[in-house]
Amino acid sequence: MDYHQNARLTVHSREQLAKRVVEQRCTWKQAAACFHVSAKTAAKWVRRYREFGLEGLRDRSSRPRRLRQPTSIELVGRVEVLRRQRWTGLRTAQQTGLSRATVSRILRRLKLNQMRDLEPRPAVVRYEHACAGDMLHLDIKKLGRIVRPSHRVTGDRRDSVGGAGWEYVHVAIDDHSRIAFSAIYPDEKQASVLHFLEAALAYYARFGIRFRAVLTDNGPAYRSRQFAHACRALGLKHHFTRPYTPRTNGKAERFIQTALREWAYARTYRNSDERSQELRPWLHQYNWHRPHASRGLSPPVSRSALDRNNLLRLHT
Template sequence: MDIHENACLTPRGRALLARRILEVGETPKAVATAFGVSTKTARKWVARFQDEGPDGLRDRSSRPHKLRRPTSQATQARIINLRRQRIAGQQIARDLGVSPATVSRVLKRAGLSRLRDLDPAPPVRRYQRDRPGELIHLDIKKLGRFERPGHRVTGDRKGQSNRRGTKLGGMGWEYVHVCIDDASRIAFSQIKPDERKESAVAVLHAAVADYARLGITVERVMTDNGACYRSQAFREACKQLGLRHIRTKPYTPKTNGKAERFIQTALREWAYAHAYTTSDQRAEHLPAWLHRYNWHRPHGSLQTNTPISRLGLSENNLLRLHI
């Protein structure tokens, strides 16, 4: 049972109060003063104890047993009907001659308290390219460097690294550049010291080469509107590789949702999955995890098949490419 934080008495204390008055013979005023409550409160608990015994000393709901004038079904229907016409609650109360609280309760039960509840949620629009290489998604995730296990492992935030490199021994940041193919979900990733245009261009070239090794010809690349992706250098790299560059609508990360989802998976299954002693050790585990993700891990959006299965490789090619 939940007890109010300001309550002076619990059921056990109420029973002791009642017994001191009924059995010991102390006055209600004296006992009330001793327990820090009013005389009226003391008499209330004594009366309940006499009528119902120990069960009468438990907390009760403040909700009335019955309403003197319950809202009729016809009135409730009119409230809901007016609400569906997008009329404010205060206006409904004034038009129907009921209290705003009544309107609020009726609308809450009907699930129409907010105006946005009147409009059905738009259907989720999912898309997937038909063949590997039609579109790849690029994104960047910033991770903190460390030279000893942090609070995620130890649970102690004292003395944790300061990212600005002050006297606390901060190690700074490293940036995980991720790439994932829209159709097959085959992923590629590299860790760079920054998120500048030079790093973004290098990752793009490396990703295209890695997909080419699997027989995938990349045609389009989708990114957000980060500075490195808006740079002239990245534009020239796309032109050199024969790629069409697509940028997402500002403040709409769901457009690039496959990369966002891959980042979540990478954090859960790689970056935060083990108690790495240093960030360098974490980086060493990335290639092995990527291999497992692409070749061995079932993917939910692919009917629990692996990403590499979407390429339809022959047995000879599988043996040649599998490391």
């Protein structure tokens, strides 16, 4: 028999307790003290022993004597119809005669408890520019500076390195080929953003890629006049993502998640310099060797504008 994990008495102990009271004329309190239970517990087992004998000392089912009546299928359907007519839970309860709690449970079960669930989800719009150089996605990811392995590695929450500061990973990715470039800067200010833009364009020029437009979020550095002037000087049309809608810059966001998983948090680094040194080798693996699902499991460099001979010359 499976006993409750906190049960003090087994069937045999209950029998001994009951016989002490019934046959040896012990009081409930005396018998309870001998078996380290309360007098109320002792009285319960003595009462069951007197009424049912040894069978009454077995554990009973925890199933309730009376089960609630489930709501009929017709009423559930009525609740769903009213909900799709934009009725509130209170109004639906008043109309159907059900309690508000019952209506709430039905709506949760039907996954209609939120008004937004009544609207069809917008279709995912996936796009890809036709040629390399049509669009350059830019973004920035803030990472905590590493001075030594802390609680994330040691597991001790007291082992913190508060006040170490931050460093900023600037990322760029070509919309068509998914060739990526990244560099680490001490901040995300205007000077760092402009310097990274020049470095990124120089990197892509090695593959014969010349860009016509850039896509950024609405950060202050990207909204600055200096960045707009730099884009005009470089012949780049500047597009902005919709505010609070990161999916409109989804290619850069997805690349950041891959970089965090496969580079930034892939192993334990002793300090930030060690992590920074691993960025360039990882980028090489990403661009030249890592299979990309959107490229038919081919690496991004397979969609560059260079022929095989030039690619072999660049592959170092």
